[in-house]
Amino acid sequence: MSATIRDVAKAAGVSSSTVSRIINNKGVISEETRDRVLKVMKKLDYVPNDTARSFANGSTSAIALVIDVIEARSFSNNFFNNSVFGIETIAHENNFNLIITNGHMQKGNTTSADKLVFGKKVDGIILPNSLISHTLIGKLNKIRFPYVVLGDPRMLDADNSWVDINNVQGGTLAVHHLVENGYKNIAFLSSGSKEIFNQDRITGYSRALNELGLPVLKERIRHCNSDVGSGLDVMSRMFQAEHPPDAAICSDYYLAVGALRAARQNGIPVPEAFGIISFDNTPVTELSEPSITTVDIDTFGLGEQAASILIRKIKDKDMSSRQILISTKIIERESTKRNRRRQDGE
Amino acid sequence: MSATIRDVAKAAGVSSSTVSRIINNKGVISEETRDRVLKVMKKLDYVPNDTARSFANGSTSAIALVIDVIEARSFSNNFFNNSVFGIETIAHENNFNLIITNGHMQKGNTTSADKLVFGKKVDGIILPNSLISHTLIGKLNKIRFPYVVLGDPRMLDADNSWVDINNVQGGTLAVHHLVENGYKNIAFLSSGSKEIFNQDRITGYSRALNELGLPVLKERIRHCNSDVGSGLDVMSRMFQAEHPPDAAICSDYYLAVGALRAARQNGIPVPEAFGIISFDNTPVTELSEPSITTVDIDTFGLGEQAASILIRKIKDKDMSSRQILISTKIIERESTKRNRRRQDGE
DNA sequence: CTAATTAATGCAACCGGTTGCATTAATTAA
DNA sequence: TTAATTAATGCAACCGGTTGCATTAATTAG
Known part of the structure; x- marks a missing residue:
């Protein structure tokens, strides 16, 4: 033809x-x-013919992103969404193609990641820490196959390259922002206890409180389900405590909205008497009333970094491994904008 | 090795x-x-070795999805997001890989789509109607390359396969829902005049009003920018009119939130005196207060259908082309839940 | 019992680039 | 003027599967 x-x-x-x-x-x-x-x-x-070319020189100019989606239909995670674009952007600049595959589906005992790697369909692979195992990483290392992990893979002792949001710094930042705005009794609503990002945020939160000489009370740290009802219930109960918190840091916007509603139901004005910070700057936090201050996580940049490291690794197999933490920043909105002068007594 | x-x-x-x-x-x-x-x-x-295999039998078992993203960093479109998962799911079931590429970036005068197609890196391609041209479609048809268009490509006279949300039906559905809930003077806030989906929704809206014997007033159809401020301004001005609307259908959640705020600023209770429906069932509509009734568009299903047709076409090049419209459905929430008994006088 | 089938496997060309090792012509050095 | 370089290009093998066309052995039909 x-x-x-x-x-x-x-x-x-x-x-x-x-x-x-x-x-x-x-x-x-x-x-x-x-x-x-x-x-x-x-x-x-x-x-x-690119296929012939790949065949002749033994490299494909393609990388794969393995995603961790169990219930695809109900998936709407803007973390993933933006990371993909970051990855695609860098891949594109380097003339690499990006293959996306769901790491959960499998035929027999090989996942799609296995097939792509060992079938030599890609030159490198990006995979989430939720999907890695000693077995897989062992196999990759054995054949010196380039890979980068999304999210700190601290469950492995191995030396490998990864990129993560600096959730510890994010937790710290949230506390500092609240304290600067006059809040002192800060609760933390986490969206789960197992996720490393939740653990890290709590670490950052605790560390900041310590540094500021504020007590870290374990009854102020609550693990919830990721939905409004859960946030509302947990927050409402905290309001009944002897020393109720005057602010909350929430792992996601569901919990933040729940906390907001709990405050309203209890007649507690936000931000005057109660401050709220949510992680992840999504439209919900922007359009909520009051709008919600957020810890913005740069998922696009996360993808860019991951792809960038991976491609460098592909080009130089002897490159030492890299670990990158991406700092968060505060997007200040109404939910923490207490009139500082009045609070500070100036 | x-x-x-x-x-x-x-x-x-x-x-x-x-x-x-x-x-x-x-x-x-x-x-x-x-x-x-x-x-x-x-x-x-x-x-x-999959590459050797592809080379030998002249097919790659891969399809490409071309996306239309100009400003990647600020992209957060759940339309795309869910469609990708639909596509990936079907591709996976059929042992195809999915390559994602941004159709906007280009080197020289070939887009990435061109490279994938003519470099024979994929067996078929899914591309948005916003990125097609007579030139490209002509080239694809000439070599009988399998492709499916996302969104009705009616700007082309050619006979080709496509999948789209039934936006006409969506517009009709929204009107019927509002009328059933006792609203009669329905405005339409569109997020733009050029987009086919907006045109279709307005067509459905007008058709439904006609069928119901209600007047179609052009001052009730407004093209806005896709942001809260624009929705708020346009809606506020409509409230000043001699015969203000008692409901609005909005193309997206920004406009819906804008309309909601306009109503509040004008002291008009929602849903009692003003009903609001938004297209696209996103978290913002769910968590808004009051929550916003939406026309839900099944973007996951859209992706599934597109991939399914494409793969059938790859396996049978003589397959006739298919056009698929995916129906929308109403997710009823507070913003239209007027007490019907009272309104109906029962 | 011989001829015709069928079962099981091998041979070798082919897919379309890439690249180490010639080869030839042109240029420079001695 | 001849030998040594350098420039420009060709030859042919190779990458790792796939497949049409033998080939041989085993089975069945006549």
Whole structure:
């Protein structure tokens, strides 16, 4: 059907080696030959067959992103969403293709990640820490296959490259922001106890309180389900305590909205008497009333970094491993904007 | 490094043809030979090289999804998000890989879509109607390359396969829902005048009003920017009109929130005196207060259908083209839940 | 019992690039 | 002027599967 490199060679009166060298800018080619061949390529609508190319030089110019989605239909995670674009952007700049595959589906005992790696369909792979295991990492390391983990894989002792949001710093930042705005009794509503990101945020929260000389009370740290009802219940109960908190840091917007509603139901004005910070700057936090201050996590940048490291690793297999933490920042909104002068007594 | 089919053949004392036939379940192989070869494959950790395979049989078992993202960093579109999962799910079931590429970036005068198609990196392609042109479609048709368009490509006269949300039906549905709840003077806030989906929704809206014997007033149809401020301004101005609307259908949640705030600022209770429906069932509509009734669009299903058609087309190049419209449905919430008995006078 | 089938497997070409190693012509050094 | 370089290009093997066409052995039909 379409022209091959030999068709071009024949039509231009050269050998296919010459055409190949022209395509790849290798070797020394005379100007006339180059021009003639390029013209023929244009005329024949010649496009090199990428598969043949990959086959010949043993590399695919493709990377894979493995995602961790069990119930695909109900998935709507903007973490994933933005990371993908970061990854795609960098891949694109480096002339790599991005393959996306769900690591949960599998045929027999091989996951799609296995198939892509050992079937040599990709040159490198990005996988979430939720999907890694000693077995898989062991296999990857054994054949020195380039990979980068999304999220700190601290469950493994191995030395490997990863990129994560600095959730410890995020927790600290949230506390500092609240304290600067005059809040002192800060609760933490986590969306689960097992997730490393929740653990890290709590670590940062506790550390900041310590540094500021404020007590870390375990009854102020609550693990909830990730839904409004759970946030509302947990927060309501905290309001009944002897020393109720005057602020809450929430792991996601569901909990933040729940906390907001709990405050309202208890007649506690936000932000005057109660401050709220949510992690993850989503439209809900922006459009809530009052709008909710957030710890913004740069998931696009996360993807960029992951892809960037991976591609460097592909190009230089001897590159040492990298661990990158991406700082968060506060997006200040109404839910913590207490009039500081009044609170500070100035 | 890793074992090839010839290594396996040698170790099992057979020819590589036999091994190939065993891998692909082709031809007739004796039980003993099969067992022996399978054991050797296991022992040598043999995995067929997918690139070599693609090269040999001229098909890649991969499809591409081209996305239309100009400003990647600020992208957060759950339309795309869910569609991808629908596509990936079906691709996976059919042993296809999914490559994602941004159709906007380009080197020279070839887009990434061109490269994937003409470089034969994929067997088929899904592309949004916003990115197609007569040129591209012409080229694809010329080489009979399988493709499916996301969104009705009615700007082309060509006969091609596409999948779209039934936005006309969505507009109709929204009107019916409002009328059933006692609203009669319904405005439409569109997020733009050029987008086909907005045009279709307005068509459905107008058609439903006609059928119900209600007037279609052009001052009730407003094209806004997709932000809260725009929705608020436009709606506020409509409230000043001689015959203000008693309900609004909004193309997205920004406009819906804007309309809601306009109503509040004008002292108009929602849903009692003003009803609001938004397209696209996102967390903002669910968590708004009052919560907002939405026209739910099944973007996951959209992706599934697109991938399904594409893969069938790849397997049967002579398949006639398909056009699929996916119906919307109402998710009823507080913003339209007027007490019907009282309104109906029952 | 011989001829015609069928079963099981091997041979070798092919898919379309890439690249090490010639080869030839042109240029420079001695 | 001849030998040594350098420039420009060709030859042919190779990457790892797949498959049409033998080939041989075993089975069945006549």
